[in-house]
Amino acid sequence: MSLGQELAPHLPFLRRYARALTGSQQHGDAFVRATLEAIVAAPDDFPRDVDARLGLYRTFHAIWSTANIEEDPGAGSGFEDAEGIAQARLARITPLSRQALLLTAMEGFTPEDTGYLIGAEADEVERLVAEALEEIERQTRAEVLIIEDEPIIAMDIETIVRDLGHTVTGVAVTRDEAVAQARAHRPGLVLADIQLADDSSGIDAVKDILAEFSVPVIFITAFPERLLTGERPEPTFLITKPFQRSTVKAAIAQALFFDTATVPA
Known part of the structure; x- marks a missing residue:
């Protein structure tokens, strides 16, 4: 089975996660496209020591964590600059606590797998999730x-x-x-x-x-x-x-x- 065939079943769920992370179909899908472009450009760099879904999300997170949201993180992928209030909220979503919550609660990853994706230990992931939940309690x-x-x-x-x-x-x-x-x-x-x-x-x-x-x-x-x-x-x-x-x-x-x-x- 080719790498593309391995990844195909997981793409809808990566889109779901990316949209929730960015608060926008346009922005989320642009990050997914950028992820796929990176895999196509350098297939040998794709993580092969983990399952395909985990490797896909890992590649996405590598792009997400290094993207400069003040510029165009999806250049060549149809991504347009975020503006105004959406830009401010996109900036605020970057803390790991939100990522940890979405990866565990929405995507069903274990704390160990989530730690692999965001570069943290499992106990740190649990702390981050608790931090995000505390933030939710303060939400309007x-x-x-x-x-x-x-x-x-x-x-x-x-x-x-x-x-x-x-x-x-x-x-x-x-x-x-x-x-x-x-x-x-x-x-x-x-x-x-x-x-x-x-x-x-x-x-x-x-x-x-x-x-x-x-x-x-x-x-x-x-x-x-x-x-x-x-x-x-x-x-x-x-x-x-x-x-x-x-x-x-x-x-x-x-x-x-x-x-x-x-x-x-």
Whole structure:
């Protein structure tokens, strides 16, 4: 099997991580492209002493950690300079605590593997994760709209959201209901399933909502690969079903981290 074939199954999930890390599909995908270009340019430098997924993320982190975000870290890859508030938040995401949290909670790496990726010992990774969680506790609270047609999952998400200190404005099960609830009580965050009760789409519901006002969105799906191709406008934040509580917590914190209305100064 060629190196390209080994890496292909892991690319959607690297896109998910990169988007969450940068708060942008455009920026995240540009770092992924830069990673692939580096591998193609120097295949002999690819880590072969670990599995392909770990080597892929390791190469990504080598590029991420050395990129000068004030310039163009994806030169030749369609990457445009970040501006204004997005640039400031991209700079603030670089601390290892955020990386450690996303790698463990969202990507499912062990503390040992996470340490390999960011250049830290396992116990240091655990300290960094605890540091990130403490930061989340200080994060400004948001009002959250949940779009989910499965009652058990909706209740689970609602419990997680409330335990984090956020307020749930409502739980919608169809596209029309979601739009109506958003209009009645403007949310500060939307968590949306892809497939809804009446065969309507959570993506279409979100498009309708975003046409009226800006709000950070986290999508929830059992088929993440379909929304992580990098070939069209796709979600920045994505949770895979079945999800862990820690995954939802990390995704919510990261989405709010990049939101201009809720990120603390």
